[in-house]
Amino acid sequence: xxxxxxxxxxxxxxxxxxxxxxxxxxxxxxxxxxxxxxxxxxxxxxxxxxxxxxxxxxxxxxxxxxxxxxxxxxxxxxxxxxxxxxxxxxxxxx
Numbered sequence: 001x002x003x004x005x006x007x008x009x010x011x012x013x014x015x016x017x018x019x020x021x022x023x024x025x026x027x028x029x030x031x032x033x034x035x036x037x038x039x040x041x042x043x044x045x046x047x048x049x050x051x052x053x054x055x056x057x058x059x060x061x062x063x064x065x066x067x068x069x070x071x072x073x074x075x076x077x078x079x080x081x082x083x084x085x086x087x088x089x090x091x092x093x094x
Contacts, residue, residue: 002051003051003052004053006057006093007056007057008058009056010068010069010072011058011069020068026071029072036075040079049083052086053085053086058091077089
């Protein structure tokens with residue numbers, strides 16, 4: 001069977017363990033994404049996302065939020081595609 005996940009979010013992770021609002025965490029995402037990936041993988045083991053489509057939908061309000069979103073969405077896209085998902089990043093649901 002086929003699964004679809006639609007995420008309408010700026011993707012700004014904000015938990016006790018990791019916050020992209022913190023400059024050092026966001027810089028680590030840009031410079032050492034493997035450390036962020038290892039962190040997420042330590043929280044949950046995801047074997048396979050084959051037959052799963054994931055849509056990240058967000059309309060940034062300015063160039064700074066657009067840049068942040070592109071960086072974070074690119075990270076998640078790679079992470080999820082490596083698990084077999086088909087990932088689409090868009091400003092709308094069409």
